[in-house]
Amino acid sequence: MNWILLFLAGLFEVSLAFCLGKTKATTGTEFYLWGTGFLLSTVLSMYLLAKAIQTLPIGTAYAVWTGIGAVGTVIIGILVFKEPATPLRLFFIFTLIASIIGLKLVTN
Template sequence: MNWIFLLLAGLFEVSLAFCLGKTKTSVGTEYYCWGAGFLLSTVLSMYLLAKAVQTLPIGTAYAVWTGIGAVGTVIMGIVFFKEPATPIRLFFIFTLIASIIGLKLVTN
């Protein structure tokens, strides 16, 4: 269950980055809605990370959490914000994913 909490925490980190990106182009009420989404995603991400570190080593949990957030945010940027998807960028995304899987495999 702790790995599920950690995965969800990472996904909420991606969500907060998405909301942050949307606030750049929003005005009026839409800006405040994306801002509220950012705050809610932040709270949920931190809560789930705190739940995960109750049973996982902090170093592993934090590295996996930031890795999920980093990979998810880069992919989200490519898909939704038209950021470049160069071969070298995709290679490093793959190495991050491999590192996350590796940490999962070596953690008791």
């Protein structure tokens, strides 16, 4: 169950990065809506991370959480914000995913 909470926390970290990216190109009411989404995503991400580390090792949980956030944010950047998807960039994304899976496999 705590791995699910940790995964959800990572998804909310991706959400906060997405909202932050959207605030860059907006003004007025739309800026505040994306800003609110950013704040809610931040609170939910931190809450779920805090719940997950009650039983998971903090080093592993934090590494997985930031890894999910990093991979998700790069993918959002490529798909939504039209950032380049170079072969070397994709290679390192897959390396990061393999590391996250490896941490899950070696943690009791």
